[in-house]
Amino acid sequence: MDYNYRERRQNARHSNIILPAGELTLMYDHRPIDLFKFKDISPFGVCLLAAEPAKQDDVIQIRYHHKEDQLDVYGTMIWQELVKNDTQSHYWLGIRFWPHNPEPNISLFDLLINNLAEQKAS
Numbered sequence: 001m002d003y004n005y006r007e008r009r010q011n012a013r014h015s016n017i018i019l020p021a022g023e024l025t026l027m028y029d030h031r032p033i034d035l036f037k038f039k040d041i042s043p044f045g046v047c048l049l050a051a052e053p054a055k056q057d058d059v060i061q062i063r064y065h066h067k068e069d070q071l072d073v074y075g076t077m078i079w080q081e082l083v084k085n086d087t088q089s090h091y092w093l094g095i096r097f098w099p100h101n102p103e104p105n106i107s108l109f110d111l112l113i114n115n116l117a118e119q120k121a122s
Helices: 003-010 102-113
Strands: 022-028 031-033 035-042 045-050 060-066 070-084 089-097
Touching: 022 035, 035 102, 045 070, 045 102, 060 089, 060 102, 070 102
Parallel strands: none
Antiparallel strands: 022 031, 022 060, 035 045, 045 089, 060 070, 070 089
């Protein structure tokens, strides 16, 4: 077994988004952020529900990792909206994918669009 994979799986889980054979992770400037849902996915960006707001200059990384491979997509926050309830606050983030490397962007879009119905984000 790959030691790096085992080490990563022993870390605290930051994602409630479990996809086929793996999970989605959100990071701001390489810091993991709790992630709850996604919606409004396109080849150019995605809307994610996160535990913390992003700063305008944060490098946002979306990672899909599973046993065999890892897919990293980078982007920039273009808008965010606070969602409050009695016990906690979350933030819907509009993220624009960086256009420099379109292949991972399209791969992530294909993966998420096929699983969007299961999320039922409101």
